[in-house]
Amino acid sequence: MKFCKKYQEYMKGQKKELPGVGFKKLKKILKKCRRESQSHKDEDIDGVSNITTCPHHCSVCDGTFFPSLLKEMSAVVGCFNESAQKLLELHLASGVRKYFIWFKDKLQGNHVALIQEGKDLVTYAMINAIAIRKILKKYDKIHYSKQGQAFKSQVQSMHIEILQSPWLCELMAFHINLRETKAKTRTDSGLFEGCSLTFEDSKPLLSCALFDSIKLDIDLTCSICLVMDSDHRFISSALFAVIALFLHSLSFLEKWCSELAQAKSSMFISLDTVFDPVSLTCGHIFCYMCACSAASVTIVDGLKATEPIAKCPLCREAGVYEGAVHLDELNILLSRSCSEYWEQRLQIERVERIRQAKEHWQSQCRAFTGV
Structure with missing residues (x-):
């Protein structure tokens, strides 16, 4: 199954409508760009030009593609951060405050429900990160450029890169914490096992993998430590x-x-x-x-x-x-x-x-x- 179809099925299968990447719409923009580029090639009567893709700075794509993707990325990151904060606030709260949060947000307070919600949020972040990476890679392939990578660097400096979110790191740690606590009572084979904390050559790494397509490794070494x-x-x-x-x-x-x-x-x-x-x-x-x-x-x-x-x-x-x-x-x-x-x-x-x-x-x- 192609990723585009897999992504659409995943987003449709969510319990509530969540912001996502308009994968299909963005691909249509790139296809339109390719068609127009081909028509320009056919009009080249001298046969000198070897252009098979549009130029590095393309008005067809850049005027709609990047602004649209930026808006969607902002919505995805905003939704993820807000949901992650609520979940972590519930887990770290104690006493009366925890019950107040449950009542206010109508959240399920049982252990398995928290683990599942944490898993769903990590999956949501990772699959959207894959979607963004693939559509930018396709942009660069069509344009023979590095504008997609430059855009990725730009959004990182704007702090709207979802893999850069501290709440993703917190959710990964949260999931391992709950999973270990649960292991002390009973084993549930249906639990998500994609997050792990490892020490390779005494170097601590917090890792998460999804769909064999992307792996996130967070280095937990303090570079200025002591x-x-x-x-x-x-x-x-x-x-x-x-x-x-x-x-x-x-x-x-x-x-x-x-x-x-x-x-x-x-x-x-x-x-x-x-x-x-x-x-x-x-x-x-x-x-x-x-x-x-x-x-x-x-x-x-x-x-x-x-x-x-x-x-x-x-x-x-x-x-x-x-x-x-x-x-x-x-x-x-x-x-x-x-x-x-x-x-x-x-x-x-x-x-x-x-x-x-x-x-x-x-x-x-x-x-x-x-x-």
């Missing part, structure tokens, strides 16, 4: 941001840094699993304390105090700290999966948080007393 001296004091954010950029571009340095960490030197650099993770709007995930340090704010003030010009340490995009999402489900998953490491990091960060809080209140007292 650049400290031997007394567990953080080095300036500017310095470890530079180090992070080098580590990101030159992967072989990770091995060198781990060997350096094992040596009893006065300084160590360790690339660790994210702790208390937070996702910036550019999609990069860091430890919360590392993100605060990179943004030159204290843990007391938090990321809300970050200047608008502050940039992501990896992609160097500005304004990505506003709207950062705390990944609570991922935090729960990692704390269960590597409990010994989690306890060690908890002790280290507790000391650092107390130190920063003490310095903050001392400075406040000095400002108040005028000393």
